Structure formats: C-alpha cells, structure tokens
Amino acid sequence: MKVNNTIVISIGQAGNQIAASFWKTICQEHGIDPLTGQTAQGQAPRGNWSAFFSKLGESSSGSYVPRAVMVDLEPSVIDNIKATSGSLFNPGNLISRTEGAGGNFAVGYLGAGREVLPEVMGRLDAEIDKCDNVGGILVLHATGGGSGSGFGALLIESVKEKYPEFPILS
Numbered sequence: 001m002k003v004n005n006t007i008v009i010s011i012g013q014a015g016n017q018i019a020a021s022f023w024k025t026i027c028q029e030h031g032i033d034p035l036t037g038q039t040a041q042g043q044a045p046r047g048n049w050s051a052f053f054s055k056l057g058e059s060s061s062g063s064y065v066p067r068a069v070m071v072d073l074e075p076s077v078i079d080n081i082k083a084t085s086g087s088l089f090n091p092g093n094l095i096s097r098t099e100g101a102g103g104n105f106a107v108g109y110l111g112a113g114r115e116v117l118p119e120v121m122g123r124l125d126a127e128i129d130k131c132d133n134v135g136g137i138l139v140l141h142a143t144g145g146g147s148g149s150g151f152g153a154l155l156i157e158s159v160k161e162k163y164p165e166f167p168i169l170s
Contacts, residue, residue: 003048004135007067007127009120011155012101012108012148015141016070016077022140023066023088026052030064035086037063054130067131069093069123071155073112073147074100093123101146108150116151121158128163136167 010019027034030045032053039045045053045064053064068089072078078096081089097116101107128134139156142148156168 002133003050004133005067005131006051006136006138007069007124007131007134008052008138008140009069009071009124009155011071011139011141011152012145013072013077013142014145015139015148015152016072016081018140019068019070020081020085023068023085026066027088032064034088037065037088039064050132051135063087065090067127069095069120069127071095071116071120071147071151073097073108073116073151093127095119095123101150103144104146105150105153108146108148108152109154110150113147113151113154117154117158120155121162124159134163134166136169137163139168139170141170 010016024034030047030049031039032045049064053066056063056065066089070078070081070093075096075098078094082094097112099112101112137159139152141152156170159168
C-alpha cells in the first residue's frame with residue numbers, strides 16, 4: 001500500500017511560525033535531525049516518514065527534506081527560518097518578497113500576492129512531481145492580516161483550480 005504524501009504550505013508570519021514548530025516536532029517523531037535532515041548513524045527514519053519527507057540520495061546516509069513550501073510577502077520570518085533551520089529545508093522552497101502586505105488583505109490577494117503566485121505554484125508543482133501519491137495539501141496561515149489571509153485565499157483558489165482532485169486542509 002502506498003503512503004499518502006502530504007505537502008505543507010505555510011504563508012505569512014503566523015503560518016511560518018507555526019510551520020517552524022510543526023517541522024521540528026515532525027522531525028523528532030521520525031528520528032530526523034531538525035537541522036540536517038539526517039538520521040542517527042544512517043538508520044531509517046521511524047514510522048511513515050514518506051508522508052511528509054522526500055529522501056535525497058540513494059545511500060543510507062542520505063538526508064530527508066520536508067515537503068514544505070514557505071512563503072511570506074516580507075522577508076523577516078523567512079530569513080529567520082533560513083538562519084535557524086540549518087540545511088533541513090529546500091532553499092528554493094523558502095520564498096519571500098521585500099515589500100510585505102502591511103496587514104492588508106487586498107495587497108496579498110490582488111497586489112504582491114499575484115506577483116509571487118507563479119513562483120509558489122512552480123515550487124508546489126515540483127513538490128507534487130516528487131510524490132508517489134498526493135494525499136493532501138495542508139495550508140498554514142492566518143485568517144486576518146495580509147500575507148496569510150490575502151495571499152492564502154489566492155493560493156488556495158489557484159491550487160483548487162489546478163488540482164481539484166487533491167484535498168486541501170486550511
């Protein structure tokens with residue numbers, strides 16, 4: 001039986017702060033180092049690790065990379081995740097802009113969010129291509145403010161339009 005693969009998209013300050021804690025916990029559950037993505041002595045991870053991780057490399061010493069896309073329209077939270085997460089995440093999946101949404105839904109939905117949408121959808125497509133069996137997409141975001149709510153709504157609409165067969169949990 002194939003394990004359902006889950007992709008986690010985190011958006012905005014709240015979504016990315018929740019995701020940072022979420023990924024530390026998931027790594028610990030599966031015996032994966034939350035800074036390097038490797039296991040102790042090259043052992044196999046515990047449990048159904050492939051539900052949330054892709055394996056890099058064929059050797060037993062390969063590392064495990066979260067199926068995560070992290071997005072914010074301003075750079076501070078993504079920069080903090082880059083600085084504190086070691087080599088765990090795929091750096092191409094950590095996406096930020098410089099202007100921010102300033103707590104404005106319209107900026108996230110109609111302005112800066114529309115500019116970053118193609119890049120985020122491209123990263124999501126790449127993650128989906130690496131999956132054996134997409135079981136769902138988790139979207140971690142706030143419902144108020146600008147990036148999490150505005151861009152979150154735009155992204156969920158876009159994903160549902162392109163991939164109507166995948167369940168989305170927001």
